[in-house]
Amino acid sequence: MLQIDQMLCFSLYAASRAMTRVYQPLLEPLGLTYPQYVVLLALWAEDAQPVGQIGSRLGLESNTLTPLLKRMEAAGLIHRARNKDDERQVIISLSGKGRLLQSQTSHIDRCIIEASGLSLDQAIALTAEINALAARLMTPDTATDA
Amino acid sequence: MLQIDQMLCFSLYAASRAMTRVYQPLLEPLGLTYPQYVVLLALWAEDAQPVGQIGSRLGLESNTLTPLLKRMEAAGLIHRARNKDDERQVIISLSGKGRLLQSQTSHIDRCIIEASGLSLDQAIALTAEINALAARLMTPDTATDA
C-alpha cells in the first residue's frame, strides 16, 4: 500500500534518467547535453525569448539557466543580449549554428520513439497522464500539513 | 507528430523534478535529500547491502553513490564497512538513527499520494506503465543507428 507512492516517485526518477541516457549518445555528436537540447527545443518553437520565459516553459530558475545558457553561448549555439526596452531582461536568440542543428535532430526523434517501444497513441496518452500528474504536483496544494 | 517523443521525454523530466520538489519540504525536516531518502527506502527493504547492489536497484553508479553515502555516513544515518569475505565490497547498513527515521515517513507517503491526485489504482497503473517504459529504454536496443 504505502509502497505505491514510493514506486511512483521512483519510477519517474528512474525513467527520467533512463530517457536522458538514451538521448545522451544521440546528442553527444552534436555537442549537446539533454538540458541544452531542451532549451533548443524551446527556441526552435519560438526564437528570441527572455531567460525568464524559457525558465517558466521549462520549469527552471535563473540559477540553473544562467550558467547553462552561458555554456551554450560559449559553444556558439545562442546569443545573449539585454533587451533595449527593459534592460533587466536578457533575450536569448538562436545563432545560425543553433538554428541549423534542428535539421540534424529528426533521426533523434525517431530513435527515441523506437526505444520507447510505444505507439504514437500510447505515447500521447502516457505523456498526457504524466503531464496531468506534474500539473497537480505543481499546484500549491495542502501537501505540507494535515 | 515528431513533437510527441519530445513531449514524452520532457514530461518525464518535468514530472520527476516536480515530484522531487514535493518531497523536498517533507524531507528537509528529517535532514534528507530525495536521493538519500531513496537509498534509505532500499535499506529499509533490505539492510546491509553492498554499494553495488544498491546501485543496481537504484540505477546509480559508484561515482554517484560513494559521495552520497559518505554524506549519509557523516549525518549518522548509515555505516560503511568492508566485507570481510570480499574486501572489495563495502557493506552499507542502517544506523539506529537511520532505522528510526522510517517511522517518521508514513505521513510523507500520504502527502505524496494526496498531492498526486491519483487513486491507488491509478497510481499503480501509471507506475506500471512508466516502469515498463523505463525497462524498454534501458535495454540495449537498436537505438544508435538505423
Add this chain to the structure above:
DNA sequence: TGCGATTAGATCGTACACGATTTATTTATG
C-alpha cells in the same frame, strides 16, 4: 602457484538543479 582478467569502489572533472542572496532596472506611489 602465479599472473592476467575481472570486479568493486573510489576519484576526478563537468554539468545540471535549486535554495538563498545580491545587483541592476523598472514600476508604482506619494
Add this chain to the structure above:
DNA sequence: CATAAATAAATCGTGTACGATCTAATCGCA
C-alpha cells in the same frame, strides 16, 4: 520628482548524475 516595492538575472554554495580513469582485491586458468 524621489524612492520604496517589485522584477529579472546573476551569483554562491551544496548535492546529485555520470563519463572516464584509477586502485585494490579476487578469480580463472595455465
